[in-house]
Amino acid sequence: MRKSFVSLFFAILPGIFFLVSAEEKHDEPKLPDPLVIIEAGDLPIILSAPHGGRRPVPGVVPRKGEDVPQFVARSDSWTDELTEKLADEIEKNTGKRPYVVIAKFHRKFIDANRPPERAYESKAAKETYDVYHKALADARAKVIARWGTGILLDIHGQAAEPDTIIRGTRNGRTITHLIEKFNRDSLISESSLFGHLSAQGLAVHPPVNSTRNEQTSYSGGYIVGTYGSVKGGALDAIQLELGRNLRRPTTNSETAKKLANAIENFSSQYLPSEKSADAINVGVYLDKGAGKSKINLLHALSTFDEVSIQHLTAKDIQSGKLDQLDVLIQPGGSGGGQGRHLGEDGREKIRHFLKNGGGYIGICAGAYLASADYSWSLNILDAKVIDRKHWARGNGTVKLTLSDSGKNLLQAPNNSLEIFYAQGPLLAPANNPNIPDYDPVATFQTEIAKKGAPKGVMIGTTAIAEGRFGEGRVICFSPHPELTKGLDHSIQFAIHKVSQGRSNKVK
Numbered sequence: 001m002r003k004s005f006v007s008l009f010f011a012i013l014p015g016i017f018f019l020v021s022a023e024e025k026h027d028e029p030k031l032p033d034p035l036v037i038i039e040a041g042d043l044p045i046i047l048s049a050p051h052g053g054r055r056p057v058p059g060v061v062p063r064k065g066e067d068v069p070q071f072v073a074r075s076d077s078w079t080d081e082l083t084e085k086l087a088d089e090i091e092k093n094t095g096k097r098p099y100v101v102i103a104k105f106h107r108k109f110i111d112a113n114r115p116p117e118r119a120y121e122s123k124a125a126k127e128t129y130d131v132y133h134k135a136l137a138d139a140r141a142k143v144i145a146r147w148g149t150g151i152l153l154d155i156h157g158q159a160a161e162p163d164t165i166i167r168g169t170r171n172g173r174t175i176t177h178l179i180e181k182f183n184r185d186s187l188i189s190e191s192s193l194f195g196h197l198s199a200q201g202l203a204v205h206p207p208v209n210s211t212r213n214e215q216t217s218y219s220g221g222y223i224v225g226t227y228g229s230v231k232g233g234a235l236d237a238i239q240l241e242l243g244r245n246l247r248r249p250t251t252n253s254e255t256a257k258k259l260a261n262a263i264e265n266f267s268s269q270y271l272p273s274e275k276s277a278d279a280i281n282v283g284v285y286l287d288k289g290a291g292k293s294k295i296n297l298l299h300a301l302s303t304f305d306e307v308s309i310q311h312l313t314a315k316d317i318q319s320g321k322l323d324q325l326d327v328l329i330q331p332g333g334s335g336g337g338q339g340r341h342l343g344e345d346g347r348e349k350i351r352h353f354l355k356n357g358g359g360y361i362g363i364c365a366g367a368y369l370a371s372a373d374y375s376w377s378l379n380i381l382d383a384k385v386i387d388r389k390h391w392a393r394g395n396g397t398v399k400l401t402l403s404d405s406g407k408n409l410l411q412a413p414n415n416s417l418e419i420f421y422a423q424g425p426l427l428a429p430a431n432n433p434n435i436p437d438y439d440p441v442a443t444f445q446t447e448i449a450k451k452g453a454p455k456g457v458m459i460g461t462t463a464i465a466e467g468r469f470g471e472g473r474v475i476c477f478s479p480h481p482e483l484t485k486g487l488d489h490s491i492q493f494a495i496h497k498v499s500q501g502r503s504n505k506v507k
């Protein structure tokens, strides 16, 4: 009895508040609900949902679609609601919202995923169509201005496979920029958006790691074709076609959660984080010669505070982009591949950067590159490479002996450290009179000698070297802190150390 009274009381309560507020706002004209929901964001992510709306457009009759190829008038049910929930879930995960553009008008009046001549049939419809596309163009411009790059996700529904999400990138063309910057992994592998969707338990097409073409009817429409990187530019776009069972009001909250998790995981590897005013600006070379470990490196970097990351190509370096940076990181992969692709011009730009106080961190291949031993070397570290012939000596965990300055640099608790090694250089002083001597802050205490490499050569050679070049500082890791559990932070310490040459400079 008492319980029902209480719930009756609360049932009435909102009605009372409604009456009060309705009375207070008596004089204000009631604004019509917008036909396009537009939100500015704080992430380099744009969500678009052009086909989920149910509402008529004033003064517009349903389209007839005569002579219009690929004419469709039905809506992608609940994708508007799903996209709103997705924005909320992204905010729950990251504390920040994506940019959002959602159509509330029905597709039978306007198809926002078609070029103008196929999208509407009356002047009255054009205005609303233009609102949708101006919002996307604005969001794209703002994202590029603020982050340099970003991603647009165009959310749709398909009826062919009720439990599957089908990818539409025109077989990679709408993410040309992303693939050029990283590689095809960003489209198809476990680290791709669809790889992360699959990891969330969602069925995807094409399957993860498949090089198969996308399903022709869902391979990417006008929106991803227009705002993605098909014809260049730094914003990439992916169309997601969700099966009916993933969109229903009873299931779409769960789908939104999984989508948000996948987007977050994808973003941590492939999208830049916010630049802050006192951040150290770190450029990471991700072009030819950069190996798979760059993914782990980028992930480690994304967890550091006050470090702003820029992705670099050889062209970026050749065209002077280092001027805006404090530190350059050359990752694992192939030292020769990196050095040759940078060319004499790019290598000279790096030397110039260091002379003027820039910082350099080389990991494995990046340490070979820094040495003074090859035709493609940077000659910024006074080091030669021991037993060059057996450089491919295998992988495994090794022990390092740290000097006191090495202990300091890595903030290690004692003088011994275990780290993963993958055919990095065995460094020793080169005694080049033009380069200051380096400090061997760590040496190999144990060795890897597989694939015919002789035993006893590796032990005692330099594993981590700290040097100076001009006003700049250099730290080279032969082994891989970014591939060793618990050693990620040593890269952060190295960043702080090598950025010191830059701290008194006016940027």
Ligand SMILES: [Zn+2]
Pocket (backbone or CB within 6 Å): 051, 076, 113, 155, 156, 157
């Ligand atoms: Zn659609």
